[in-house]
Amino acid sequence: MPLDTPNREWDTLVMGRRGTYEPGLEIGITSPCNHLKQYVFSTTLEPVDNPQVEIVDTDPVELVRRLKKEEGLNIWLCGGGNLAGQLIDEIDQLIIKSSPVIASEGVQAFTGNFQPTQLTVTTRQEFSSGARVTWFDRT
Numbered sequence: 001m002p003l004d005t006p007n008r009e010w011d012t013l014v015m016g017r018r019g020t021y022e023p024g025l026e027i028g029i030t031s032p033c034n035h036l037k038q039y040v041f042s043t044t045l046e047p048v049d050n051p052q053v054e055i056v057d058t059d060p061v062e063l064v065r066r067l068k069k070e071e072g073l074n075i076w077l078c079g080g081g082n083l084a085g086q087l088i089d090e091i092d093q094l095i096i097k098s099s100p101v102i103a104s105e106g107v108q109a110f111t112g113n114f115q116p117t118q119l120t121v122t123t124r125q126e127f128s129s130g131a132r133v134t135w136f137d138r139t
């Protein structure tokens, strides 16, 4: 795909510092998704020299509510589970990919003090590899 292909679904990404942003940073990648405006939540990281990446230490709910009011495409909550738990009430759609492998003991998709939330399956796509993608909307 050409590098200047316009975004179709998302133009913004929010993520946590530790397991999500830092692995790329450790190998010199400051902007892992340069076609998106990226907000990295951290109380410890210094600002990076790239206008596409903002290190933020503010209330994630307030930031996401403000971003939702702006013109543009959707916002991708990339992880991890603690940030997802903080933002659970702002999540309008969940996309879960599963593969037929046991790769580790697993990490939690949501952690923290969130409320159980009912979702509705809207689309499900199966692949010959056994992988499956499911789209859920908030009920």
Ligand SMILES: NC(=O)c1ccc[n+]([C@@H]2O[C@H](COP(=O)([O-])OP(=O)(O)OC[C@H]3O[C@@H](n4cnc5c(N)ncnc54)[C@H](OP(=O)(O)O)[C@@H]3O)[C@@H](O)[C@H]2O)c1
Binding pocket: 015, 016, 017, 018, 019, 020, 021, 041, 042, 043, 044, 045, 056, 057, 058, 059, 060, 078, 079, 080, 081, 082, 083, 086, 107
């Ligand atoms: N499947 C996928 O698509 C996908 C994508 C991304 C990540 N992941 C997985 O998700 C896991 C990452 O989770 P993780 O537990 O390492 O957490 P993480 O969300 O990547 O990072 C947690 C860090 O985010 C910062 N943070 C979180 N909330 C904040 C807030 N309200 N204000 C300021 N900073 C905040 C803190 O950084 P400071 O300590 O700097 O303050 C905290 O230590 C990894 O296992 C990774 O493989 C999966």
